[in-house]
Amino acid sequence: MPSAFLSDRGVVRVSGDDAARFLQGLVTCNVETLRAGEARYGALLTPQGKIVVDFLCIGVPADEGGGFLLDTPAVLAAELAKKLGFYRLRAKVVVEDLSGPLAVTAFWGDAAPPAAEGLAVRDPRHPALGWRVIGPKPAEPPAATGDYEAHRISLGIPAGGRDFVYGDAFPHEADMDQLAGVDFAKGCYVGQEVVSRMQHRGTARTRVVPVTFADFPPMEGLDVMAGEKQVGVMGSSVHGRGLAKLRLDRVAEAAEAGEPITAGGIPLVPVKPDWARFAWPGEAEA
Template sequence: MPLPTFAHLSDRALIRVGGPEAQHFLQNLVTADIDGLEPAGARAGALLTPQGKILFDFLVYRMGDGYLLDTPAETAPEFLKRLTFYRLRAKVELELLGDDTGVIAVWAGGADVPDTLVSVEDPRLAALGRRLAGSVAALSQALGGADAGLDAYHAHRIRLGVPEGLRDFDYSDIFPHDADLDQLGGVSFTKGCYVGQEVVSRVQHRGTARKRFLQVESASALPGRGSEIISGGKSVGVLGSSATIAERSFGLALVRLDKVAQAKDNGSLLECGDAEILVKLPDWAGFSWPEPDTAE
């Protein structure tokens, strides 16, 4: 069997949520349906502001009688602090795990890896591969071969059209629908209330999501994150992360769906920096282009 392609995701950290009230605590706080999470299961999720914007995004893993939150390392201490704020007197244990315990993504090939805290298919999209959590040194040794590196993983993620917080958008700036979290299994529309739930439910039931992260492709080099997507001299979106794969550029961009649909219908060029770009829906998208005449 060929060795799997894997990378230690050194930009991620793990927060353990345990105690007898851990499930109830998370269920009433985050967008994911924690009550429906099976043993050894995983889901995407987010903690929102009261106004419904993404404050932190993460993957949640059910492990024994507790949970692990897989989240950007840069903001993990702040996330832990916010969880502690919401804990109040609940019987919940919160702990940021040390650097020796981390996350490894495996997305080509496969192998049985012993002694993992977590070994799950990525809950957002099966094509992303598997997520392993545990001792980074032990997992890397068990997988064999060389670590492909963080850039290789993110190129894989970008090619599949899956956005992530801090890589593609800043926290407190956008709504779950903007980040396609509703499409990637990260929002429950059937469970009870959670922070920001009213706003998210309104967008879902009224079908008023105007902006989405979509895929961008170009034969030319793409500029840096935050560069505007231009059509007809007007901004229709903003570029997120990007990568070069086989001499082509791929990226993710948060765009106005109606404006891009109108540009495509009119045959207008879409540009980002000096690059002419193609903007397309991800293969997994459950939404479609709006009618161009809905543009304002």
């Protein structure tokens, strides 16, 4: 079973009598129906509906202290804890950044749960992503390998900070609506009105989608061009596959005009991921 120590991930714990109700009113996923030992993909948004930070929200069993663990980018863990603390007010909630003592490891390639110390949960975004284990950080953590990144990219799963910019992307643009990251039936949360409007009006034209290429990988952050027109931004890539945040309507116009899509002069071929339900150029909405 392949595995990778994810040194770029941190852990924030939210516990206390009001933890579920507290998070329910803030984040995009449904926390109140989340059972112990399960995970849901979610995010904290700005009031304008843009992603502040995304995470896997994990229910902690009562015999392990209860509450929730947020598996989130390590560089944003402290800021996430601070922001949640700002919203805490009088709620009976404790927010802790546990990125020091706890570590995140990914396992994939097998249906059986990993035999590892810590709390193991299924990654809810895609079945093939496998398991996440939150456990004590080893005294000498092994170096993270590129295998997990290659696996993630092959599935077309965006990574915040690489495939979309925090503070500048709506959940639909980061495919959170496609990857079970937004519960459209739950009650109010920060930024909900904007996200719901985009969902009901179908106004999301920009998406992070897989691309393939034959040459050296384009650098992250390069403009993706169709002729003289920018159609997106290049994200992460490896082994001839990558992700790019693209305006699909402009990609469709380029295809009709016979214009190649390039990043840094390298031709790209956009590919619809197997999990996508949004309309691909030339298709009707699924």
